[in-house]
Amino acid sequence: MELTIEDLNEDGRGRGHAGRKAVLVSQALPGERVVVHPDFGTRGTVQGRVARLIESSPMRVQHPCAHEFHCTGCALLAAQRGFELEWKQQKLQALLQHIAADSAACLRPMLAPTTPFHYRHYAKQVFAFVGGRIVLGSYVAGSHQVTDNRGCPVHAQRLQLTLDGIADCTARLRLRVHAGEGREGLRYAIVRQSRAEGVSLVVLVTDAQDPAEAITLAQTVQASDSTIAGIHVLQQSATGNALLGGTPVFSLGADELREELLGESHAIGPKDFFQVNPVAAEAMFACALEAAGHGAMALDLYAGVGAMSLPLARRFQRVHAVESNPDAAARLQTRCSEPGLGGLQVHAVRVEDALPRLLATADGAVAVCDPPRKGLQQEVTAALAASGLARIVLLACDPTALLRDLPPLLAGGFRLDFVQGVDQFPRTGHVEAVVGLERV
Numbered sequence: 001m002e003l004t005i006e007d008l009n010e011d012g013r014g015r016g017h018a019g020r021k022a023v024l025v026s027q028a029l030p031g032e033r034v035v036v037h038p039d040f041g042t043r044g045t046v047q048g049r050v051a052r053l054i055e056s057s058p059m060r061v062q063h064p065c066a067h068e069f070h071c072t073g074c075a076l077l078a079a080q081r082g083f084e085l086e087w088k089q090q091k092l093q094a095l096l097q098h099i100a101a102d103s104a105a106c107l108r109p110m111l112a113p114t115t116p117f118h119y120r121h122y123a124k125q126v127f128a129f130v131g132g133r134i135v136l137g138s139y140v141a142g143s144h145q146v147t148d149n150r151g152c153p154v155h156a157q158r159l160q161l162t163l164d165g166i167a168d169c170t171a172r173l174r175l176r177v178h179a180g181e182g183r184e185g186l187r188y189a190i191v192r193q194s195r196a197e198g199v200s201l202v203v204l205v206t207d208a209q210d211p212a213e214a215i216t217l218a219q220t221v222q223a224s225d226s227t228i229a230g231i232h233v234l235q236q237s238a239t240g241n242a243l244l245g246g247t248p249v250f251s252l253g254a255d256e257l258r259e260e261l262l263g264e265s266h267a268i269g270p271k272d273f274f275q276v277n278p279v280a281a282e283a284m285f286a287c288a289l290e291a292a293g294h295g296a297m298a299l300d301l302y303a304g305v306g307a308m309s310l311p312l313a314r315r316f317q318r319v320h321a322v323e324s325n326p327d328a329a330a331r332l333q334t335r336c337s338e339p340g341l342g343g344l345q346v347h348a349v350r351v352e353d354a355l356p357r358l359l360a361t362a363d364g365a366v367a368v369c370d371p372p373r374k375g376l377q378q379e380v381t382a383a384l385a386a387s388g389l390a391r392i393v394l395l396a397c398d399p400t401a402l403l404r405d406l407p408p409l410l411a412g413g414f415r416l417d418f419v420q421g422v423d424q425f426p427r428t429g430h431v432e433a434v435v436g437l438e439r440v
Contacts, residue, residue, distance in 0.1 A: 001036045001046075002054070005029060008087060010400075012075035012429025013047075013141075021046050026072035026141060029057040029079060040142030047142035059083040064117060064153040071149060072141040074427035085110045085423060088431040092421045095399050099406050100416065108420045113283035116426035117153045121193045122276045124243055125149060125163055127170065127177035127186040134171040136163050136189055154427060159193040162200055162225055166191075169220050175213045184208045186217065187236070188243055192268065195278045196260040199229040203270045205246055211235045215250045222252050230254035232270050244271050261285060264310040267331060273304060280424045281307070284395065284434055287420050288368060289315070291393045291436040297365040299358055299389075301351045301380075306332040308368050313344040316366075322347045322354045355383045363388030368395075375401025378408075385412025392437040397424075399433045406435070415440050 005014035005028045014028030023046045028034050033055035038048040050069040059080045068077060076084050089110045096103040125136040128146035135148040150167065152160055166189050170177065176185030188205040202221065206214035211233055218231045230253035236246030256267045259274060261282050268274045275281035289311055292298060296317045300309045303321035305328050313319045321344060323329040329348035336344045347354045351371075367389050369376060375396065376384075384392060385408050392414060396402050399421075410416065417436035424432045 001038060001048070003034065003036065005032045005034065008075075008429070010091070010429065012087075013072075018046065020044070023048065024141075025050060026075045027069060027077045029059050029083075031055075031057045032060070039140055039145070049140070066151055067147065067149065071138060071147045071152075073138050073149075074154060075429050076427050079427075081112075081116060081426075084116075084426070085112055088423060088429075089421060091431060092399055092419065092433060095402060096419060098403055100410065103416050103419070106416045106418050108418055110421045110423060110431075111283055111287070112423040112426070113280045114277060114423075114426065118156055119277045119279065119426060120155045121159060121195055121278055122274070123152075123155050123159055123163060123189075123191050125189045125191075127189065129177065129179060134167060134175075134177055136167045156193050156195075158198065158227055159191055159200060162191050162193075162202065162221075162228065163189065165225055166202070166204075166217070166221050169217055169224065173213075173216065173220065175217055176208065178207055186214055190244065190270075192257065192270075192274070193227075194257045194259050194268075196265075197229075197258055199227050199254075199257055201254070201257050201268070201270050202228055202231040203234060203244065204231070205234045205236060205243070207236050211249045218250060218252060228253065229257050230270075261307050262289065262311045264307075266305050266307065268305065269327065269331075272328060272331070273325075275307070277424050280422060284420075284422045284424065284432060285311070287422070287434045288370075288393045288395055291418070291434065292366050292368055292391070295364075295366060297362060299362060299365060299367040301355075301367060301369045302371045303332060303346070304328050304370070306335060308370060309344060309346075310335065310341065312368065313341045316343065318343045318345070320345050320347060320354075320358050322349065322351050322358075324348070324350045352377055352379045352383070355380065359383060359387040359389070364390045366391045366393065368393045370395040371401075373398045373401070376405045378404075381405055381408045385409050385414070388439075390439050394435040394437065396433045396435060397430075399431060402433070402435065409437055413440050414438060 003016040014025040035052040036048040037051040040047045137146045137149040178187040190203040193200045222231045233250040234246035235249045294315045298316040300321040303323040309321040333346045414437040420434040422432045
């Protein structure tokens with residue numbers, strides 16, 4: 001299938017047309033003429049990869065990735081950096097224009113704190129056979145086909161060496177890997193590296209009824225890689241597909257590592273959520289912290305392990321941190337007795353359940369909200385809109401959620417102060433945003 005790429009879709013893939021069907025092509029840029037290898041199709045859309053580049057765009061640049069047109073993880077892999085950032089800025093601007101006619105005037109220039117490669121300190125990889133050999137890789141968009149990610153340049157270099165070592169050990173020991181229904185074995189490898197300490201936590205997931213091979217791999221890898229602080233094995237059922245789902249069956253070494261953000265140290269366990277790109281996250285949180293300011297009381301909603309709660313507690317007399325995940329809330333609770341954090345109170349409940357009581361005494365306070373990708377719940381936006389809060393600082397990891405979250409807040413008496421885009425994931429179509437709202 002030969003076609004011309006007309007523009008980029010919302011996740012950064014090149015878009016052209018074959019008859020009435022839209023064709024989405026990762027790593028293809030507007031104006032390019034390409035031959036497409038189709039991977040997946042629906043009634044109106046084809047998803048594929050570049051089989052041959054006939055005519056390239058002047059925005060295409062050289063890069064260090066050996067997996068171009070095979071891996072689809074970085075849709076903007078070969079895009080000139082200025083083009084990538086401008087496209088992301090325009091993406092935010094278009095979203096804001098749907099919310100309010102004058103909202104785009106509040107948009108600040110895109111913040112790009114990191115280089116486009118070696119920024120990821122967390123990796124989730126799939127065991128598979130590719131070309132007759134065992135690899136660790138990722139799924140091709142729209143399919144269950146795995147592509148090799150060996151030497152991936154967006155991962156931190158030491159983290160990628162650990163992943164390559166796991167793949168090498170698996171092949172050398174001739175261990176079984178999961179290969180579809182009825183072929184159980186090693187399934188996933190998850191690695192988190194601490195930027196502060198330079199060490200990693202590794203989780204191996206197997207769906208084999210006997211986890212002995214996964215345990216052997218864990219022992220071998222840990223002995224051969226001095227940067228692995230701890231390694232853990234989870235056993236899940238053959239039908240399970242939750243990445244970190246399953247029963248812990250083996251642990252060796254540390255069960256947590258430490259990371260630093262905004263001068264605060266955080267303990268992170270194998271299943272804890274923490275930022276993938278700590279450098280960009282620190283820049284984003286610094287922007288949010290500046291917008292929050294200082295004062296008597298702040299609410300930190302969706303607090304996690306306290307990336308914002310701790311610095312907020314040093315700026316406000318009282319901080320109420322709300323986190324529904326019991327492990328993360330318990331980890332944050334242990335920090336409350338530390339010097340300078342006496343005003344921090346942790347609520348291990350859902351945000352929508354905590355708000356009625358907290359907002360009753362929050363007139364003039366600030367709320368910092370860092371919700372999951374889907375954004376705020378309707379119940380939450382309604383409560384915030386009707387509150388006496390003076391300011392809201394909203395962090396959006398998917399700005400399209402702002403189309404749903406901002407209108408009720410604006411209708412409830414808040415005005416848009418600023419929107420700051422943050423390029424957390426260079427080479428991809430993702431962009432995050434910090435939004436400041438003030439009570440009129």
